[in-house]
Amino acid sequence: MxxxxxxxxxxxxxxxxxxxxxxxxxxxxxxxxxxxxxxxxxxxxxxxxxxxxxxxxxxxxxxxxxxxxxxxxxxxxxxxxxxxxxxxxxxxxxxxxxxxxxxxxxxxxxxxxxxxxxxxxxxxxxxxxxxxxxxxxxxxxxxxxxxxxxxxPLGGDKENSECWTERRCETEVTVSLRLVHTDRRRRIEDVQVCLMARRRSKELRLQDAFQLRTxxxxxxxxxxxxxxxxxxxxxxxxxxxxxxxxxxxxxxxxxxxxxxxxxxx
Ligand SMILES: C[S@@+](CC[C@H](N)C(=O)[O-])C[C@H]1O[C@@H](n2cnc3c(N)ncnc32)[C@H](O)[C@@H]1O
CATH class of the missing domain: 3.40.50.150 (Vaccinia Virus protein VP39)
Incomplete structure (x- = not known):
């Protein structure tokens, strides 16, 4: 389990x-x-x-x-x-x-x-x-x-999610990054991140959000x-x-x- x-x-x-x-x-x-x-x-x-x-x-x-x-x-x-x-x-x-x-x-x-x-x-x-x-x-x-x-991009059509997995020894880490909102006037992007780490039968999850300047x-x-x-x-x-x-x-x-x-x- x-x-x-x-x-x-x-x-x-x-x-x-x-x-x-x-x-x-x-x-x-x-x-x-x-x-x-x-x-x-x-x-x-x-x-x-x-x-x-x-x-x-x-x-x-x-x-x-x-x-x-x-x-x-x-x-x-x-x-x-x-x-x-x-x-x-x-x-x-x-x-x-x-x-x-x-x-x-x-x-x-x-x-x-x-x-x-x-x-x-x-x-x-x-x-x-x-x-x-x-x-x-x-x-x-x-x-x-x-x-x-x-x-x-000038037009703003940016891919808004990314997901990848990496492994080291017995630990597998999956990250999903999602661009949830862009404030064009302030040049601020809101990004959500979900990280999942698995090792044997243990699974850890983390949800975080941060901002980036465009x-x-x-x-x-x-x-x-x-x-x-x-x-x-x-x-x-x-x-x-x-x-x-x-x-x-x-x-x-x-x-x-x-x-x-x-x-x-
Ligand atoms: C995307 S990570 C990159 C870490 C590393 N440069 C790399 O290439 O793996 C961003 C790093 O920036 C640090 N950071 C964010 N804002 C900062 C600031 N104002 N001054 C110093 N470090 C900052 C975070 O703590 C984090 O470690």
Whole structure:
């Protein structure tokens, strides 16, 4: 007989399941970050920064490839999970609690990255602008920021649900994400998430809801223009093919921006 139980809190309070749900992205993203550093930085990249690093799936993967990593998040459960994992894998990384729109790091990074729509958790233009300014201040001149987010289509015909399953050892995690409402004027999407984790005869369920800021390509461009210390090098799509930059357009698509820290004007 299967025993079912509802989990409390947000899905970021349960990093052990969140981490499984997103594991398939880790290798292609880590490969792309390395390839982008090779292509766009005129120096050997050693120090990497991940704002809102969550469970640190990418921090762990990149630390294992020999980089020096710093990462921060507002979620204490995610940071605890990451620190335990680093200790278990005998890897080092600097981890701390901080807010994405207002942070500071002591030693400049050669490159930074932030993927899977994390940036869209910043719900106002002021917070998004603050984030890009902080990233620019945290990068050495010539360093890059790899930023991945879904852009909204002009017409608004966006697919409104997604469901996938991932497994690790005996645990199977299924996530259903549903876009329930878009407030076009405020540029806010309401998203519902249902996470189900199964292990042997145990089943855990979690329902959560969160908001994301929307961006058309023009809105993202305008935001970027307000941060002169960052310039756009290229954009890529979900295929993460470093040989094939794509063009910015108004279709609903996951877009990976490669931004570069300019010389102070
Ligand atoms: C979609 S998860 C991505 C985690 C990680 N970057 C990854 O790629 O797996 C979003 C993360 O952003 C964090 N977060 C949300 N708002 C934040 C903020 N304002 N400042 C810092 N972290 C934030 C959450 O706690 C969560 O860990």
């Amino acid at each position: 299967t025993r079912s139980r509802m989990l409390e809190g947000t899905w970021y309070d349960h990093p052990e399941y969140y981490d499984i749900a997103f594991q398939a992205y880790t290798q292609p993203e880590a490969d792309f970050i390395e390839a982008a550093c090779r292509k766009y930085c005129g120096f050997r990249v050693r120090r990497l920064l991940e704002p809102a690093c969550g469970t640190g799936r990418l921090i762990t993967a990149l630390a294992a490839r020999g980089y020096e990593l710093s990462g921060f998040d507002v979620s204490q459960p995610a940071l605890r999970y990451l620190r335990r994992r680093l200790a278990r894998c005998r890897l080092n990384a600097e981890t701390f609690e901080a807010e994405m729109s207002n942070f500071w790091i002591g030693q400049a990074a050669d490159a930074a990255y932030c993927v899977v729509n994390t940036f869209r958790h910043l719900l106002t233009e002021q917070a998004a602008h603050g984030h890009l300014e902080c990233v620019a201040r945290s990068l050495r001149v010539g360093g890059i920021y790899v930023l991945g987010l879904h852009l909204s 961006y058309s390509q023009r809105q993202f461009r305008r935001l970027l223009d307000s941060v002169p210390s960052l310039e756009l090098c290229d954009v890529y799509d979900f295929r993460y093919d470093i040989q094939q930059p794509s063009a910015l357009n108004d279709s609903a698509a996951y877009t990976v921006f490669v931004l570069k820290r300019r010389l102070p004007l």
